[in-house]
Amino acid sequence: MTTDRLISELGSQLTPSPSRRPIWQITLLWLTVSAAYVAATMLVLGPFRPGSLLQLAEHPRFALENAFGAGAIVFFALSAFFGSVPGMATRWCRILGVTFLALWLADFVFGYVSPALDPSMFGKRGHCALEAYLYSVPPTLAAIWIQARRYPLEPVRIAVHAALAAGMIPAVLMQLACMYAPTHILQHHALPVAVVAVVTGAVVYGLGRWPLFRRITR
Amino acid sequence: MEQAQAGDEPAYIQLLGELADAIKAYLLARFGVHGMVEDCVQECLIAIHDARHTYDPRRPFRPWMFAIVRHKTIDMLRKDSTRSRLEGEVDPTSRDDAAISALEASRLLAVLSDDHRNAVLLTKFWGFSVNESASRLGVSNNVVKVRVHRAISKMRQVLEAEEL
Numbered sequence: 001m002t003t004d005r006l007i008s009e010l011g012s013q014l015t016p017s018p019s020r021r022p023i024w025q026i027t028l029l030w031l032t033v034s035a036a037y038v039a040a041t042m043l044v045l046g047p048f049r050p051g052s053l054l055q056l057a058e059h060p061r062f063a064l065e066n067a068f069g070a071g072a073i074v075f076f077a078l079s080a081f082f083g084s085v086p087g088m089a090t091r092w093c094r095i096l097g098v099t100f101l102a103l104w105l106a107d108f109v110f111g112y113v114s115p116a117l118d119p120s121m122f123g124k125r126g127h128c129a130l131e132a133y134l135y136s137v138p139p140t141l142a143a144i145w146i147q148a149r150r151y152p153l154e155p156v157r158i159a160v161h162a163a164l165a166a167g168m169i170p171a172v173l174m175q176l177a178c179m180y181a182p183t184h185i186l187q188h189h190a191l192p193v194a195v196v197a198v199v200t201g202a203v204v205y206g207l208g209r210w211p212l213f214r215r216i217t218r
Numbered sequence: 219m220e221q222a223q224a225g226d227e228p229a230y231i232q233l234l235g236e237l238a239d240a241i242k243a244y245l246l247a248r249f250g251v252h253g254m255v256e257d258c259v260q261e262c263l264i265a266i267h268d269a270r271h272t273y274d275p276r277r278p279f280r281p282w283m284f285a286i287v288r289h290k291t292i293d294m295l296r297k298d299s300t301r302s303r304l305e306g307e308v309d310p311t312s313r314d315d316a317a318i319s320a321l322e323a324s325r326l327l328a329v330l331s332d333d334h335r336n337a338v339l340l341t342k343f344w345g346f347s348v349n350e351s352a353s354r355l356g357v358s359n360n361v362v363k364v365r366v367h368r369a370i371s372k373m374r375q376v377l378e379a380e381e382l
Contacts, residue, residue, distance in 0.1 A: 006260050007234040010267045016225035017271040085272045086289070087282035151269035153289040 023088065026146060027081040031074065031165075034139035038169045041135060042177050049123025052176040061116040062175075065107045069172035071100035076165035080143055083158035084150035090158075097161065101168075105190060111182035119181035128178045132170045132192040139166035140200055156205050163200035167193035220275040234263055241287055248326040248377075254294060254343075262290045288377045295342050295370055329376050330369050337365035 021029075042048070056063045075097035082088040107116065125131065143162035152158050171189040178189070222230035241262050245255045265286045273282050327335050333355075340351040341362065352362045 003238050003256065003260055003263070004235075006263060007231055007238065010234060010263060011227050011231040013267070014222060014225060014227050014230050017223040019223075020271065022274060022276075085274070085282075086269055086285035087277070151265075151272045151286075153285060 023081050023085050023150075024078075027077050030081065030139070030143060030146065031077050034142070034166060034169055035173075037138065038135045038173055042131065042170070042173055045131065046125050046177070048177040049179070052123070055117060056176075059117055061107075065104065065116050066172060066175055068100050068104040068107065069168055069175070072097055072104055073165050073168045073172065075100060076161045076168065077143075080147065080158045080162035080165055083154060083161065084147040084152045086151055086153055094161070097164070101164070105186075108182045108186050108190070111185075115180075115182055117180045121179045121181070123177070124179040125174075125177060128174055129188040129192055132167070132174060132189055133196065135170040136163070136167040136192065136196045139169065140196065144200070144204065155208055156201050159204040160197050160201040163197040164193060167196040219270065219273050219279060222270060223273065223275070234266075237266065237283065238263060244284075244287060245291065248291075258291055258294045261294060262287045265290050288374075291377070292370060292374050295338075295373070326373055326376060330372055334365050334369035334372065337362050338369045341366055 056066065075093045079090045079093035079097055082093060083090045140159075140163045143166060144159050147155065147158055147162065171193050174189040175185070178184075219233060222233055238259050241259045242255060245258055249255060266283065269286055273279070327338065330338065336355060337351060340346045340354060341348060346354065348359050348362050352359045355362065
């Protein structure tokens with residue numbers, strides 16, 4: 001087929017495109033709804049650790065630790081959604097997301113020597129790791145759905161970033177809802193983030209090889 | 219594009235015509251004279267058509283369009299060499315020397331090391347299989363695959379780093 005003929009055919013297939021919300025609004029909406037959903041579900045299934053909000057005010061390093069986590073969530077979410085629109089700059093989001101994630105994790109590793117709070121089993125939730133896995137699934141699926149309805153050029157990478165953002169939400173909230181001890185946090189709150197991200201990447205890679213998926217989501 | 223999003227067919231056809239010329243010029247400047255260019259232009263136009271709903275009129279058009287073009291170009295390079303083999307049933311060595319020189323002199327391939335460039339030229343441009351390329355280069359199949367992968371990654375970095 002010649003290029004001129006292709007252009008005529010594409011022209012004849014033209015239908016008006018409905019105007020869509022700017023992607024930053026979608027990102028903000030996703031962050032707000034996901035955080036509210038995770039926090040509400042956690043509250044329904046068990047109380048937050050008593051006094052945890054006060055600890056945020058009284059222990060600057062604990063507050064900083066949570067700020068690193070929150071920063072990672074925001075920048076991975078920005079990278080995940082901005083990456084679904086061609087031509088949007090995402091490199092700085094990626095770099096900042098990874099930086100905040102590294103700082104968040106490094107603070108727990110440093111916590112083996114000097115923890116931000118005194119390690120204690122006070123406030124321990126029975127199945128915090130399982131909760132962390134389960135809570136991150138709906139926001140991850142929602143994010144992938146939103147991404148697929150745009151035009152992601154690197155679907156696997158941005159899906160992994162969406163999963164990291166979604167997985168970090170319960171992980172950071174668990175800082176306030178569950179016991180504080182670096183080993184427990186790394187094993188039961190942070191590890192699920194990595195597992196969810198790897199599984200999401202593998203699933204999206206698999207789905208991407210299935211043309212029907214792209215057709216359904218468009 | 220804004221008019222096209224509103225459903226204005228003549229404006230859309232005019233836009234696609236202009237884009238086809240711009241994409242062709244962009245690809246010729248990077249890959250030289252090669253049969254892949256026309257196919258790549260068409261793939262890019264189809265991708266732009268599919269992605270037209272993601273263009274935000276408040277943002278500049280060029281970064282949006284060239285992000286798609288770069289992605290499609292890399293995609294085309296990654297595709298198996300089967301297509302090239304089917305197209306070029308003639309002996310690859312008998313191809314037009316001028317075209318090959320233009321190809322070899324193209325700026326994008328010039329950034330690659332000799333090993334990487336030879337691997338890409340043999341598998342992606344001249345249509346040899348990995349096996350054939352490996353025996354011509356005197357290395358194993360895995361080495362050819364690794365060289366092609368690294369070469370494409372390098373070209374992607376160069377394309378992404380370009381100011382458009």
